[in-house]
Amino acid sequence: MRPALCQKPDSLVRFSKPGPHSIISAMNTQLSLQEMARALRNMIRTGIIVDIDLTSGRCRVQTGGIVTQWLQWLTHRAGHSRTWWAPSVGEQVLLLAVGGELDTAFVLPGIFSDDNPAPSVSADAWHVAFPDGAVFEYEPQNSALKVSGIKTADITASQSVTVSVPEVKVVASTRITLDTPEVVCTNKLITSTLEVQKGGTMSGNISHSGGSLSSNGKVLHTHQHPGDSGGTTGAPL
Template structure:
């Protein structure tokens, strides 16, 4: 039997529901969503989940959409990314902006071709078994520590020799 046309808004309301994240279960990748007076059962949120995967859990209070197949909230999936007064946009221009709850930010401005990464606290570790290459000038504020050797302009800091060494207060010659 066909549904009456006046039932369509109600059916759509059962399929697509707006709400806010009520709780997040990180261990099981589930969250519950409050939509009106109803709190959903634990639901998965959408992420990249194939060969390329992401892990960016939702935040309590984040505004979301529940997609409920056949109107059944028990099988709902959480669609994220609705800005709100609680979580407004990070930028209002063409920049790519990424922020974490602790204040760490990554920004890229395609107009100026500039990327800025600000780590709010802690340290940054890069592991590259075949090495790291930097093209361009490098300015460092702080100490540089090397566990083996530093080579600049083909000259080893650890193994270079100086010629023209004289006893007393004289200066050595340039590295050999």
């Protein structure tokens, strides 16, 4: 009986150690993936403003364990029309990093936080609360504009200011000053008292009742003077 012959395998599987070029390529791929993941994480981040330079219009933001370089914050307008409303230290913001580079990111204020909660719960109101306690608010529910908590207000116009309204009420605890060469009242003027210090003229019919009218210390409706034939005249009729 002839012994069986060993069959030669159709193919041999060979394992070889990776070369240095393959290792470097794999490492580069790993680094690229890590860098891509880092860039994606940095594209939009939240943070807290920790420092502000008002002169340059820049701030520094802490996000996680990182404090950024000086970054510009975004504003409503920055062309022919410009707005200025600086964020504040402690304000929560968004970091918008083009390409994931935090060194060139922009700061977008602001996000309410536990330290700085929303100042209103109205669904439609425009409400601005300032750190000195002043409040500007327009509430569409009752169509009311409210300004409170301010100390002074100054409006300067080169031509005119017009206010059109059915009724105007001004309450001043001390004084109202109209500093102008001429004040024109086109219709009735009602006043509790009247004092004229520098003279003037009046024209038209004038009616007086319910009190005394004096001129140079003399009450006109009871004034008497010497008569032509002696004695005194009677009071005016």
